[in-house]
Amino acid sequence: MKFMTAGESHGPQLSGIIEGIPAGLRLDINAINEQLAARQGGFGRGNRQQIEHDVIEITGGVRHQETLGSPIALTITNRDHAHWQKIMDPTIPATPENTLRTVERPRPGHADLVGGMKYRHRDLRNVLERSSARETAMRVAVGAICKQLLAQLDISLVGYVEQIGDVQAGGQQPVVVSDIEQQIKRNDLRIVDETQVERIHDLITDTKKAGDTLGGLVRVVATGLPAGIGSYISASTKLDAKLAAAVIGVNAFKGVEFGDGFAAATRPGSQVMDAIDWDEAAHWQRLTDHLGGLEGGMTNGMPLIIRAAMKPIPTLYKPLQSVDVNTKEVLKANVERSDTTAIVPASIVIESVVAIELATAVLEMFDNSSLGRLQEQLTAYRSEVANY
Ligand SMILES: Cc1cc2nc3c(=O)[nH]c(=O)nc-3n(C[C@H](O)[C@H](O)[C@H](O)COP(=O)(O)O)c2cc1C
Numbered sequence: 582m583k584f585m586t587a588g589e590s591h592g593p594q595l596s597g598i599i600e601g602i603p604a605g606l607r608l609d610i611n612a613i614n615e616q617l618a619a620r621q622g623g624f625g626r627g628n629r630q631q632i633e634h635d636v637i638e639i640t641g642g643v644r645h646q647e648t649l650g651s652p653i654a655l656t657i658t659n660r661d662h663a664h665w666q667k668i669m670d671p672t673i674p675a676t677p678e679n680t681l682r683t684v685e686r687p688r689p690g691h692a693d694l695v696g697g698m699k700y701r702h703r704d705l706r707n708v709l710e711r712s713s714a715r716e717t718a719m720r721v722a723v724g725a726i727c728k729q730l731l732a733q734l735d736i737s738l739v740g741y742v743e744q745i746g747d748v749q750a751g752g753q754q755p756v757v758v759s760d761i762e763q764q765i766k767r768n769d770l771r772i773v774d775e776t777q778v779e780r781i782h783d784l785i786t787d788t789k790k791a792g793d794t795l796g797g798l799v800r801v802v803a804t805g806l807p808a809g810i811g812s813y814i815s816a817s818t819k820l821d822a823k824l825a826a827a828v829i830g831v832n833a834f835k836g837v838e839f840g841d842g843f844a845a846a847t848r849p850g851s852q853v854m855d856a857i858d859w860d861e862a863a864h865w866q867r868l869t870d871h872l873g874g875l876e877g878g879m880t881n882g883m884p885l886i887i888r889a890a891m892k893p894i895p896t897l898y899k900p901l902q903s904v905d906v907n908t909k910e911v912l913k914a915n916v917e918r919s920d921t922t923a924i925v926p927a928s929i930v931i932e933s934v935v936a937i938e939l940a941t942a943v944l945e946m947f948d949n950s951s952l953g954r955l956q957e958q959l960t961a962y963r964s965e966v967a968n969y
């Protein structure tokens with residue numbers, strides 16, 4: 582399975598094409614839209630989300646809500662484009678009037694300066710429009726379809742917020758996806774420990790008042806994966822490597838850990854490796870899950886546990902020093918409308934890119950033309966592995 586997205590933040594729309602989803606998957610369109618709405622939400626978002634109302638439009642690959650096995654074409658309209666029509670219209674030539682909102686003072690930590698150098702853009706709007714995380718809306722739509730496919734294979738996953746700034750928000754332990762989903766639904770931070778909600782709201786409000794921003798930590802738990810998804814045979818086939826690339830491919834994500842992650846580096850091996858067990862009823866099992874369900878670039882049948890670190894939002898309302906790329910004058914960086922923190926929407930984005938990688942790895946291993954055949958093959962494989 583592969584996918585591609587196109588579209589600028591204030592352009593007319595986001596587009597996506599997915600190839601390789603099997604035929605016969607009944608799509609729950611509402612569930613896709615619920616994921617899109619969840620990505621728009623969360624305490625700490627800027628005003629853009631009051632303009633957008635992300636809904637999926639499917640224009641290929643699906644008939645009567647069921648996938649055909651052909652490429653699936655997706656569209657999400659940018660409502661804000663109405664306010665940027667002249668500035669962002671792909672078909673009209675540049676004039677002094679429609680290039681009014683140029684960006685010349687690059688924001689430290691965003692793609693502005695290096696993107697301008699690399700692509701020879703002097704108006705850094707040409708960089709920020711695509712480097713903006715607006716594009717993650719389409720990755721969430723693609724991920725929502727992959728999540729529905731995985732659900733048909735009894736594989737479930739959830740992404741949630743474990744820390745905002747330096748405040749921990751619970752959820753370091755749980756592994757039952759449905760329980761986590763119930764808990765995080767109860768607040769606008771997608772956190773497990775509700776006693777931290779007020780404290781984190783205050784932290785975000787105070788940070789915003791100070792013209793500053795926050796990052797945080799996201800955790801993803803996936804269950805139902807049989808042992809052996811991915812492979813140890815070469816670097817490019819390792820599932821942990823692919824998951825890491827997908828996570829770091831999300832705007833502003835700078836770190837990824839599996840299971841106990843970096844903490845494992847400080848402990849002796851006896852406290853990190855997961856002892857192997859077997860009994861008549863459960864067959865193969867591990868007594869712990871320190872390694873987060875991955876050994877040798879493959880799933881080992883235990884819950885997959887991923888933690889990911891997001892840096893603070895680069896656009897600061899109290900901007901840092903920058904330099905005008907045209908006059909070379911030392912000035913304050915450009916200020917664009919911005920989020921104070923996007924860790925809450927980012928937890929949905931990370932969940933989505935993990936769903937995409939898991940679906941891709943499963944589809945690489947089995948038949949990807951018909952959902953029914955895929956299910957048959959996976960059932961047979963699960964039984965083979967259990968009886969190994
Ligand atoms: C959901 C989401 C929303 C974001 N919102 C903003 C924002 O409002 N302002 C901003 O400067 N960066 C925002 N970012 C982060 C930038 O897109 C990101 O820092 C930038 O593309 C540079 O890439 P890098 O941080 O990966 O190097 C957001 C990221 C995500 C995942």
Ligand SMILES: C=C(O[C@@H]1CC(C(=O)O)=C[C@@H](OP(=O)(O)O)[C@H]1O)C(=O)O
Pocket residue numbers: 590627628629630633712713714715718832917918919920
């Ligand atoms: C548009 C979204 O996020 C945007 C991501 C973003 C950035 O620089 O990454 C900057 C902001 O863009 P704007 O200046 O238009 O408000 C965010 O709102 C979105 O998530 O839908």
